Amino acid sequence: MTIDTRVRSVESVKTTPLFDIVVDLHPRLDxxxxxxxxxxxxxxxxxxxxQGPRLRGEVVSGGGDWALFRPDGTMLLDVRLTLRTHDDALIHxxxxxRWVIPPDVRTEMTDHATRHHIDPARYYFRTNPLFETGSPHHGWLNDIVAIGTGYLIDGGVAYHVEQVL
Known part of the structure; x- marks a missing residue:
């Protein structure tokens, strides 16, 4: 097979830290x-x-993750949150x-009292956040793509979010 001559080398994807976010969760609804x-x-x-280098604030109660667990155990995320910045701007x-839990980790994940202690390197938990705001000060968020790495915490979930440059 020959390589298509239209393919060219492009710069590799680079990122920079955007923020770390902690989301406290209500009990799940099935x-x-x-x-x-x-x-x-x-x-x-x-x-x-x-909180991050360019913005910080709180997660407003009322959003959530309408997750779907596939038969193979992988969770598909469908999340919508409202963020309120320190200067009172709202960001959607x-x-x-995807949250992929290998079979050898699944039994440990069923213990709600200790599962947040499981090393996140033992599972794959990645997201692709997008943002929308009418705030002139934070309008730059409307035009970026981000990626996040998730992990469980006591009482919820957390993500390290990076802006794709």
């Missing part, structure tokens, strides 16, 4: 037994905080992603 696509669950956001943050 939408019944397995549906046609898997098991749908709502992890409602109860609050939280975020939405993201999809």
């Amino acid at each position: 939408f019944g037994a397995d549906g046609p696509l898997g098991q749908r669950v709502l992890f409602g956001a109860a609050g939280g905080s975020f 943050m939405s993201y999809g992603g």
